[in-house]
Amino acid sequence: MRPQAEIFQPVSEFGWGTFVPSRFTLDSYRALWNGDFPLALRNSAFVAAMTVICGVIVNALAGFAFAAFDFRGKNLLFLLVVVSFMMPFEAIVLPLYVMIQSFGWTNSYKALIIPEIANGMVIFLFRQFFASIPRDFYEAARVDGASWLYIFFRIAMPLSWPTIATSSLMLFLTQWDSFFWPVVAASSSDYAVVQVAIARNINFEQNDWGSLFASTNLAILIGTIPFLLVQRFYVRTLVSGGIK
Incomplete structure (x- = not known):
């Protein structure tokens, strides 16, 4: 909230002036809204929302299958699922990009x-x-004649609201913080997400520190809101899941 020329002036002498600007201005935020940042916010919000909606259903169905059914190779398959979230994304980004390129999904x-x-x-x-x-x-x-899908949607899912809230938060934050994959898979400015838009304030010629800090503040603020809303479910689910 400082003028562009005064952003780094209070750094040399640590004090109240380091945190409280002598002159308040919203120029950096106005510049954001007049640029491409609103589009990046909409892209990130849409991508995160669709990932949460589809992800909760798909992952819940998979979790229900592992919990309710017995089938050959179940333990091995579940072990692969557990190992999958320990693997760094950088290890699969190249084959993943080749796959989505072959599907014609880039950008x-x-x-x-x-x-x-x-x-x-x-x-x-x-x-x-x-x-x-x-x-x-x-x-x-089952004795009453209910199908497995009916049991899943009418019995299992209504009982799992804490897990649904936790999973939604994890999927949302994963997409909201995503930078590397969007740069690789959707380099077009029409599909730029928040983290990519923030990074574009830095280049080899000139750094727009005001827009960089302002856009970072907005990204943190928006990402914090859902966490504050469901944090008690998040903690409860992780603790109970670890104990079990």
Whole structure:
């Protein structure tokens, strides 16, 4: 909230002036709204929302299958799921890019959303929760003629709101903080997300520190709001999942 020329002036002498500007201005924020940053906010919000909606359903179905069914290779497959969220993304980015390029998905929302839907950690959390539900619930519903999808949507999912809230938060923050993959898969400015828009304030010729700090503040603020709303569910789910 300082004028561009005064951003680094109070750094040499540490004091109140380091934190409280002598002259307040919103010029940096006005410059953001007059540029491409609102488009980046909309892109990130859309990508994050679609990832959360699709991701919760897909990962919950996978977790329910691991918890409710017995099938050949179940333990091995679940081990692969657990290992998947320990693997650094940089290790798979090249084959992943080759795949989405072969599908013709580069510079599209599909490239940003679909690879992030399946999440090993979220599957693990749903599996831990669904495994804690007594199997008598499922068996009683089956005796009454309920299908497995009916049991999933009408019995299992309504009981799992803490896990749904936690998973939604994890998927949202993963997409909101995403930088490397959007740069690789969707380099067009029409599909730029928040973190890419922030990074574009830095280049070899000139750094726009005012816009850089202002856009970072907005990204942090928006990313913090959902965490504050569901933090108690987040902590409860991680603790219970670890104990189980």
